[in-house]
Structure formats: C-alpha cells, structure tokens
Amino acid sequence: MKLDIISSEKVLYQGPAELVTLPGLQGAFTILERHAPIISGLDRGILIYRNAEEEVHLNIEEGFMEVKNNVVTVCVE
Secondary structure, eight states, rough: OOEEEEESOOEEEEOOOOOOOOOTTTEEEEEEOOOOOEEEEEESSSEEEOOOOOEEEEOOOOOEEEEETTEEEEEEE
C-alpha cells in the first residue's frame, strides 16, 4: 500500500508500507494491505510504519488519518 505522512510544514514520508500502526483516540490500531476505508482522529503517541527496508517510529502530537483505495494518508502535528 502507499503511505503519505504530512505535517503543516513538510512531507515526512511518501512511499510504500507493509503496515502502519497509529495511536487512535480510543487506542492504537494497525492498517494492513487492502484495509477497508476508514477515517480516524489520532492522539499523542507513536506512529510506526514498516516497509521492505526498515521500521520507523515517529512521535506525533495529534492529527487524523484516512484509508481509501489502498492509500493511507496521515496528517500530523
């Protein structure tokens, strides 16, 4: 799937991802390939994504995310 992580200042990541774990408002959840469409608010915590080369952990303050057509878009502070 494709992952886009953006903030108000810059694009933090654009590229492939095998999984994305996000700090949702009611607890952490993981997005995998072909996930159903979803929109969710995000809380302060750690966003984790994994691609073929690495696993990355990002501290975020808050934001929101959307999954649609195998594209995960995350907007963070």
